[in-house]
Amino acid sequence: MRIICKKSNLVKGVSIVSKAVPSKTTMPILECILIDATTDVIKLTANDMELGIETTIDGIIDSRGIIALNAKIFSEIVRKLPDNDVVIETESDNQAIITCEKAKFNIAAQSGDDFSYLPAIEREDFITISEFTLKEVVRQTIFSIADNDTNKMMTGELFEIDNDVLRVVSLDGHRISIRKIELKDAYQPRKVIVPGKTLQEISKIIGGEADAEVEISFTKNHIVFEFDRTLVVSRLIEGEYFRIDQMLSSDYETRVHVNKKELLDCIDRATLLIKEGDKKPIIIDIKNESMELKIKSQIGSMDELIFCTKDGKDLMIGFNPKFLIDALRVIEDEEVDLYFMNAKAPCFIKDENQSYIYLILPVNFNAAV
Amino acid sequence: MRIICKKSNLVKGVSIVSKAVPSKTTMPILECILIDATTDVIKLTANDMELGIETTIDGIIDSRGIIALNAKIFSEIVRKLPDNDVVIETESDNQAIITCEKAKFNIAAQSGDDFSYLPAIEREDFITISEFTLKEVVRQTIFSIADNDTNKMMTGELFEIDNDVLRVVSLDGHRISIRKIELKDAYQPRKVIVPGKTLQEISKIIGGEADAEVEISFTKNHIVFEFDRTLVVSRLIEGEYFRIDQMLSSDYETRVHVNKKELLDCIDRATLLIKEGDKKPIIIDIKNESMELKIKSQIGSMDELIFCTKDGKDLMIGFNPKFLIDALRVIEDEEVDLYFMNAKAPCFIKDENQSYIYLILPVNFNAAV
Known part of the structure; x- marks a missing residue:
């Protein structure tokens, strides 16, 4: 040669x-x-x-x-x-x-x-999305896959195609992240679980231009991404994904409308007081037209007031601050809506069209106050 | 408060x-x-x-x-x-x-x-140099201090003031780095050994502007740097520094004049073939108007020819490539001169005014060819 x-x-x-x-x-x-x-x-x-x-x-x-x-x-x-x-x-x-x-x-x-060659794939049908969109949906969901193998299914993401909608879901037992995007064409319904690692690597390779396209096709055991002059073939994770629809609810007792950056910065500051591995919750006290965020650890304590618009009841609820930060960080909107039922039910952060839904379970905070 | x-x-x-x-x-x-x-x-x-x-x-x-x-x-x-x-x-x-x-x-x-306060220092005399110059002389010498404490003196740098010249020296047993700069005024002769850590930290703090000045003063046991609104006080390393002048010689049998970037890139490439901890030398074969650089390891071999101007004898000599890279990387000149005596004597990289001198000991390479 x-x-x-x-x-x-x-x-x-x-x-x-x-x-x-x-x-x-x-x-x-x-x-x-x-x-x-x-x-x-x-x-x-x-x-x-x-x-x-x-x-x-x-x-x-x-x-x-x-x-x-x-x-x-x-x-x-x-x-x-x-x-x-x-x-x-x-x-x-x-x-x-x-x-x-x-x-x-x-x-x-x-x-x-x-050398072990790539499996020969016969591509029948494929869906087309832009590099930009693929990169975005992965970034906005990948953080809530589980990072260990105790439940293989949780290390992947659900790609669910139904007509002209692609829904991407990840969950780790404490939270669920869902992104929904509209496709240009309509396709046969299909559900596959793609390994998180595949999606992470693909995100690094694709350029992310809005006008460059990725063709995604499927076989029984594989997903194939084709773009530019590159072909990525990945095994799928076998099994039936969690039934997430029954975990989603649109009822709420309290709705809060708040500036995203202000909320994110505040939670980010609060985490300074938590050492790695420490499980101190951040407590959100929603009263009148404000949220008071409080955290207390061995290092010290912090509290901060954020103005917001509130519908419904007052509420005091605790969260793992990291989960709130992860979700808020990937949301592009300037203002976000948080929906609560009570201190023991999950919180939903979602937009009106439900193009994104982040479900986060609260934690018990009695010990911390 | x-x-x-x-x-x-x-x-x-x-x-x-x-x-x-x-x-x-x-x-x-x-x-x-x-x-x-x-x-x-x-x-x-x-x-x-x-x-x-x-x-x-x-x-x-x-x-x-x-x-x-x-x-x-x-x-x-x-x-x-x-x-x-x-x-x-x-x-x-x-x-x-x-x-x-x-x-x-x-x-x-x-x-x-x-809190343990800084020692009260009575500043008598001080020398003045620009932040830029201090940062540069440290960067151009600090890499050849020893990083372990077996010989405390080697973990510091000699600051030697004689009249209007400041000479900064570091050495680690395999090589010596010397930078000489002219001061604006003349000062009393003085020799101190400054801990390497102090110089590393100072380099991070000072801005490096050419028109900002640092005042350096000394007491029996301390060196004090004063700039902007900051005071840095460091203990000195006690003892008498190595007599380096007797190690410097201006005789040579072979002198090579070569493009610095070409030489540096070539050695840099060669090091790819050396795994961490492996002590393979790079062999430089100086013949006629060229240097052939060769390296051979378990991973593979490389050789590359570089054109140069040569005075004196042909020579084959081996070096730890890292030592050559360290020195070449901090030299600002486009062309450098290398002076050799024989395959067992140190190599000198220096400019005409000896504003910098890098002495590097060769290594035995019989086993490698």
């Missing part, structure tokens, strides 16, 4: 596929990027068996071939080369020579035959 | 003195910042017994007093307050109330009496 690519193209391609290289593995071949120049295009692939990424880059194929190179070493070398044409050559299956200007690297390689 | 300061003034002052708060200590009072409003100015002080920093900030003193607050908590609170006037009040020696707009914090405090 002998190929010639611009350094910038190589850097971009390697950086994209590297997202599918596992940080820890006992199989050296999984730590590799496959360079496939057996056809008319130069294709880079990485695959950790859950998530696989493939991208094509511009370049000249002098002689066809295929080789697997350690991703970490290859990407570091490529990044530090002068900004010029890079030649990658192989003489055998276990040696690659990378040359750029007067610099010449000789590194160990592995045969392409040992 | 009751004082009122702008948030921005407080943030700036706290961030300056925090540099003297030890990250680990068994004495809670050392983790504090002292707020002293017993006179007409508001003075913040922190002191870890080796290094003490004091700064004054603008503000109104409503009622005089003095209090010590945990530096970490105080600085986090101040930083997260709204951008407005901050009131700090004490009712007793062990409680402080910090108010800003509608936010009110109540935190534990300690009596100012327990």
